[in-house]
Amino acid sequence: MSAYKITEHKYDMVVVGAGGAGLRATFGLAQKGLQTVCLTKVFPTRSHTVAAQGGISAALGNMGEDDWRYHFYDTIKGSDWLGDQDAIEYMCREAIPAIIELEHYGVPFSRTEDGKIYQRPFGGMTTKYGEGPSAQRTCAAADRTGHAMLHTLYQQSLAHNARFMIEYFALDLIFDEEGVCRGVLALDMAEGSLHLFRAHGVVLATGGYGRAYFSATSAHTCTGDGGGLVMRAGLPVQDMEFVQFHPTGIYGAGCLITEGVRGEGGILRNSNGERFMERYAPHYKDLASRDVVSRSMTVEIREGRGVGEHKDHILLDLTHLGPEVINEKLPGIAESAHIFAGVDVTKQPIPVLPTVHYNMGGIPTNFYGEVVRKQGDDPDAVVPGLYAIGEAACVSVHGANR
Structure with missing residues (x-):
């Protein structure tokens, strides 16, 4: 018998995490008529998908x-x-x-x-x-694409009567004697009380683990909770060495400056004012893949062509785009640059540096979202009742880079 009082709940399905993947799963399950509950550390529209630009x-x-x-x-x-x-x-x-x-x-x-x-x-x-x-x-x-998606999916989830348990932290997965995942033990962070959510299946949509690093574009909620849950249950994780660095995090803050800035015509420049990506990727220039751009920026800095007092970052210039384009297509970037870098992007470049952005590794799954593990001669044996989706999962559609 437990020394702690545990409140029990019964649902058809439990979803852990309320970002884009978690809300789409919650909405989809509820739409099919399943009694569905979504556990989330923060209010759903504050999940990290809201920062996707x-x-x-x-x-x-x-x-x-x-x-x-x-x-x-x-x-x-x-x-x-x-x-x-x-x-x-x-x-x-x-x-x-x-x-x-x-x-x-x-x-x-x-x-x-x-x-x-x-x-x-x-x-x-x-x-x-x-x-x-x-x-x-x-x-x-x-x-503000993530913001638009997150609010839409949350509204659809509510419209289909999904239940949300807000400020609940998942502690452990619950399995029966046959090894079928039957629920989650969670902590109500407001009260400090324990809750057992029994279900026919659990979907982990807990996002990445970017906050394991000093500088990351991730929110402070991105702490790899799903990976911790499966490892505590004796299950494996996969490809954890593959971590993507986004080329343009705001220097000193890590806040993301979307690739869309370069898609709209923004240019990376070194201390000489040179558009250096023309040397590294003559065809795609500033729109080469993220790993190529991040490595190129790092080479520029290491060879002494960085900017600033310590020559330790690069400039992202969008002054030539003009206020009209910036205000129509990049309003959030202008706001972020002003808040986190003190820069008016219509007049000054943004100081940027490659920053941890995405985790390709995670909980191994097949493309149905079912969690898998090696069992005997089967390298992809399904863990019944347990699913993982979004950044928490590793299918792997991203390999070594997204």
């Missing part, structure tokens, strides 16, 4: 020629050829109807003049399997 990619072809197969090729190449190609094919093909689905749910995407979803270029996006011009593939809601 530049957009979400799908080969809609609204801004020029594109094809999901080009997206497929770019993703495999961007993963340093280490991504699971079956999972990548599925993701890139299904991204198109997924975006249309989000639009129908109410995500207020920015629009082209003829009313289509606006798409901007991001690094590493090509056409003709790398032989053609850059693709404009990233569907955007100005520079």
Whole structure:
């Protein structure tokens, strides 16, 4: 018998985490008629997806020629050829109807003049399997895409009567004698009380572990909680060595400056005022893949061409874009740069530095989202009743780089 009072709850499904992946799972399960509860450390619309700026990619072809197969090729190449190609094919093909689905749910995407979803270029996006011009593939809601998605999915979850337990911290997974995951033990952080959530299945959508690093674009809630849950249960994690550094975190703060800034025409410059990416990636320049740009910036700094008193960062210049473009397409960036760097982006460049941004590793799953582990001769034995999605999971569609 426990020495602590534990309050029990019974649901069909428990979702841990209320970011983009967690809310989509919560909404989807509730829509199918399952009694669903979502446990979250913070109010759902404060989850880290709210900080996603530049957009979400799908080969809609609204801004020029594109094809999901080009997206497929770019993703495999961007993963340093280490991504699971079956999972990548599925993701890139299904991204198109997924975006249309989000639009129908109410995500207020920015629009082209003829009313289509606006798409901007991001690094590493090509056409003709790398032989053609850059693709404009990233569907955007100005520079607050995550904010728009998160609020829409939360509203849809409420509309389908999903239950939210806010400021609850998941402590341990619960398994039965057959090894089936049957629920979660959680702490009510407001009261300090323990709660046992019994269910037929558990979905882990706890995000990444960026805050394991000193400087990260991640919110302070991104502490790898899902990985901790599965490791305490004796289950493995995968590819934890693959950590993406985003080229443009605000120097000294780590706050993200979206790749969309460079997609709209922003330029990286060294202490000589040189657009140095022309030397490292002559074709794609500032829109080379994130790992290429981050390494190039690091080389510039190490060779003495950094800026500032200690020559330890780089400048991101968007002054040439003009106030009209900035205010229409990058209003959040202008605000972030003013708050965290004291910069008026219409007149001054933003000081930036490569910063931990995304964790490719996580809880190993198949592309159904089922958690897997090695069992006997089967390297992909399913852990019944346990699922992982989003950044917490590792399928792996990202390989060594996203």
